[in-house]
Amino acid sequence: MKRNQALLAWASVSLGLLVGQLSALEAQGTLQSVDPQSRVVKMFANGRDRTLKAADNVQILGEDGKPLEGGLGAKGLTNGAPVSVTVNPSDLMPVLMRLQLGARRGGDARMPAAAGKPSVGLKPLTEMTAEERYKGEDGGLYGAGKNEPPPALAAAASRAAAKIAPLDADGQPSPQGKIGLVSISMSNATMEYSLFKQLADRDPQKSPSVAVVDCAQGGQAMAEWVDPQARAWSEAERRLAQAGVSPKQVQVVWVKLANKSPRGELAEHVGKLKDDTRAGLRNAKARFPHLRVAYLGSRIYAGYAATQLNPEPYAYEGAFAVRGLIQEQGKAGSEQEPVLLWGPYFWADGVTPRKSDGLAWERGDLAGDGTHPSESGRRKVADQLLTFFKSDPVAAKWFVK
Numbered sequence: 001m002k003r004n005q006a007l008l009a010w011a012s013v014s015l016g017l018l019v020g021q022l023s024a025l026e027a028q029g030t031l032q033s034v035d036p037q038s039r040v041v042k043m044f045a046n047g048r049d050r051t052l053k054a055a056d057n058v059q060i061l062g063e064d065g066k067p068l069e070g071g072l073g074a075k076g077l078t079n080g081a082p083v084s085v086t087v088n089p090s091d092l093m094p095v096l097m098r099l100q101l102g103a104r105r106g107g108d109a110r111m112p113a114a115a116g117k118p119s120v121g122l123k124p125l126t127e128m129t130a131e132e133r134y135k136g137e138d139g140g141l142y143g144a145g146k147n148e149p150p151p152a153l154a155a156a157a158s159r160a161a162a163k164i165a166p167l168d169a170d171g172q173p174s175p176q177g178k179i180g181l182v183s184i185s186m187s188n189a190t191m192e193y194s195l196f197k198q199l200a201d202r203d204p205q206k207s208p209s210v211a212v213v214d215c216a217q218g219g220q221a222m223a224e225w226v227d228p229q230a231r232a233w234s235e236a237e238r239r240l241a242q243a244g245v246s247p248k249q250v251q252v253v254w255v256k257l258a259n260k261s262p263r264g265e266l267a268e269h270v271g272k273l274k275d276d277t278r279a280g281l282r283n284a285k286a287r288f289p290h291l292r293v294a295y296l297g298s299r300i301y302a303g304y305a306a307t308q309l310n311p312e313p314y315a316y317e318g319a320f321a322v323r324g325l326i327q328e329q330g331k332a333g334s335e336q337e338p339v340l341l342w343g344p345y346f347w348a349d350g351v352t353p354r355k356s357d358g359l360a361w362e363r364g365d366l367a368g369d370g371t372h373p374s375e376s377g378r379r380k381v382a383d384q385l386l387t388f389f390k391s392d393p394v395a396a397k398w399f400v401k
Contacts, residue, residue, distance in 0.1 A: 026086050027087065029044050029085070030083065030191055031043050031081045036071070043218070052093065053095055055096060059098040080195070082372065083099055084102070117304070120349060125140065125319045126140070127354070128145065154394075156329075157339045160292040161292065161293060161394045167246075180246075181211065184215055185216045190214055203386065203390075211249070215236035222255075222276040226276050236287075254343055256296075259272065277321065293394070295388075298316075298321070301350055305369070306368075307371050344387075346384065348361055361377070
């Protein structure tokens with residue numbers, strides 16, 4: 001009975017399960033952590049966190065299918081890395097028999113590539129004018145066809161950025177202190193932000209005071225950050241401690257807005273996403289008292305999605321939640337912190353290049369489920385994040401040396 005229950009539980013891991021063989025199951029997902037001592041591997045697949053126990057003879061392979069030096073301690077086994085796994089169900093904990101970096105590609109009917117559309121015919125928000133409408137909404141990241149913050153918001157952002165400075169663990173100014181820059185959101189965000197961290201930490205232009213910490217987590221979409229006592233927050237604090245960053249040093253967050261399996265029309269699912277994000281930002285300010293600026297973002301293209309985690313048009317429409325939250329600032333007549341601003345806007349209509357920068361999303365930029373980014377997709381987002389923080393007039397004041 002227990003074996004059957006374990007098998008059924010894993011039957012929902014992926015659309016690409018090994019069918020008809022009860023002794024082994026195959027799935028794709030994203031890596032969260034690997035503990036070589038306890039041999040416990042944690043990953044995210046099909047909307048859920050999974051915990052596996054590595055077999056004594058587990059195979060740890062690179063994208064080329066060759067064994068990775070170091071096994072469970074290999075350098076490539078980082079948070080957010082796409083992986084394919086082979087698992088044996090167990091009464092206690094599924095046993096990991098094989099882990100390979102990268103999403104499985106073609107040639108295996110048991111792991112079908114996601115069907116999908118190379119274009120859905122929608123126009124990026126950045127290309128819509130003040131006169132154009134999508135379900136009653138006009139264009140521009142900040143509305144009225146404009147992609148730059150209005151003067152009042154720009155001034156508020158500059159004032160907030162002027163307060164960002166290296167702080168010690170108690171939140172006091174210190175030349176040897178840190179400026180904590182953290183991420184908050186779900187699996188796509190941690191996959192992308194973890195690579196951004198690698199690039200940023202190697203970039204000679206980044207201020208040595210800026211401490212980039214990836215607090216985004218697989219399965220933890222905005223609804224999972226609503227409860228101030230949620231596991232997402234305790235894990236975020238654990239990661240900060242591991243990075244040697246105090247909550248009082250966190251001054252900037254990047255938040256990628258999305259919820260799992262959204263439903264309803266634009267007003268319904270965007271309204272819920274806004275409510276959940278408001279709650280998450282309140283929690284962030286309570287935990288990070290010196291939080292000054294929150295950069296918000298929406299999803300990448302999801303026309304290839306083979307899951308219901310966040311397909312089109314929900315991925316596209318999430319941008320209106322970002323814009324709505326930004327536009328609501330200051331309506332009560334008082335200036336709030338954190339100041340909400342757009343970070344990079346990642347959506348493009350599949351293979352149709354954006355006019356501003358040529359960004360396009362090929363099928364190869366998405367993993368097998370068509371929802372999570374592949375290595376090339378992660379790189380596209382990470383590169384945009386790095387460029388943004390180095391060139392944005394507000395961000396560059398504290399991010400660049």
